[in-house]
Amino acid sequence: MSKGEGGRSQMASASAEQWYALQVRHNCENLAAAWLRDLGIVEYLPVQSATLATKTNVTRQHPLFPGYVFCLTDLNVGPKIYTVPYVIRIVGYGKHPTPIEEAEIEAIRSIVSSCARIEPVSFITTGKRIRLTAGPLTGISGIMLEAAGNKKLVVSLPLLQRSLAVRIPVEWATLEPAAS
Numbered sequence: 001m002s003k004g005e006g007g008r009s010q011m012a013s014a015s016a017e018q019w020y021a022l023q024v025r026h027n028c029e030n031l032a033a034a035w036l037r038d039l040g041i042v043e044y045l046p047v048q049s050a051t052l053a054t055k056t057n058v059t060r061q062h063p064l065f066p067g068y069v070f071c072l073t074d075l076n077v078g079p080k081i082y083t084v085p086y087v088i089r090i091v092g093y094g095k096h097p098t099p100i101e102e103a104e105i106e107a108i109r110s111i112v113s114s115c116a117r118i119e120p121v122s123f124i125t126t127g128k129r130i131r132l133t134a135g136p137l138t139g140i141s142g143i144m145l146e147a148a149g150n151k152k153l154v155v156s157l158p159l160l161q162r163s164l165a166v167r168i169p170v171e172w173a174t175l176e177p178a179a180s
Contacts, residue, residue, distance in 0.1 A: 018099035019044075020081075021065075021091040021160055028086035034043070039079040042072035044105065044111050064118060065162055070105060091159055098159055107140045108156050108164070116166040121145065123161045124154050129176040132168065138168045144173060162163040 024032040029045055036043040047061040068091070073081065075097060081090055092098035111118060114136045129145040132153065145152040151170045156163040 016076060017072050018074070018098055019070055019102060019105050020075070020099055021157075022069045022071060022081060022084075023067055023088045023091055025086045026067060029067070029069050032069050032084060032086040035084045036069065036071050039084065039088050041079060041081075044070040044072075044109070046070075046108050047114070048118050061107040064112070064120070064164060065106070065157075065160060069161060070100065076155055079169060094157055100157065103156075104157055107142070108157075110137055111164060111166055112139055112156065114166070119152075119165045121152075121154060121163045121165045124156055124163050125158065127154075129178075131176050132172050133167065133174045135172040137166070137168070137172070141176060 022032065033043045033045040048064055049059050049061050071081070073079075075081070075090070081087055090097035116137070124143050124145065127145065129141065130144045130153065131141045132138050137153065140153065140155065142153045142155040145154045145165055150167055151173070152165040153168050153173070154163050154165045158164040
C-alpha cells in the first residue's frame with residue numbers, strides 16, 4: 001500500500017462500502033429492508049411476483065432468498081447493522097462478515113429486472129461455464145443447466161449456498177474458456 005498525504009494509506013481513503021448479506025428473522029425481510037433504508041443504508045431485497053389462484057388472482061411478492069437482505073455499507077463507519085431489528089447476523093465465514101462481489105449483486109438485479117421466470121434450484125458450482133452474449137441478460141455469466149430439453153442459466157451465490165435459474169435460448173450463450 002502506498003502512503004498518501006499525512007501518512008494515510010490511499011486504500012483507507014477509498015470508500016470501503018461493500019455489499020453484505022444479512023440473515024434476518026423469518027418473514028421479516030421487508031421490515032429489515034425498511035429499517036436499513038430509514039438509516040440511510042442502501043439495501044436490496046430481490047423479490048419475485050407470484051399470482052395466487054384465487055377469485056381475485058392476488059399477486060404477491062416473495063423474496064428470492066428467504067431470510068436474507070443485502071446491504072451496501074462500510075462496516076467500520078455509519079449505523080451499526082446489529083442495531084437493526086430483525087437482523088440475526090451478517091453472513092460470512094466463521095465470525096468474519098464476508099462481502100459479496102458487486103458483479104453477483106448486478107447479475108441478480110439484471111435477472112430480476114428482466115421479468116424472466118426465475119426458479120430457485122439446488123446450489124450449483126460446477127458445470128459448463130457460459131456467458132450470455134445476446135438477449136436482455138447480455139454479459140451475465142453462470143453455469144448451463146440442461147434438463148428435459150430446456151437450457152437454463154444458473155447464477156449462484158456461494159456465500160449463501162443458493163442458486164437461481166432462468167430459462168434461456170441456447171443461441172444466447174457462449175461457452176467460457178476453462179480456467180487453467
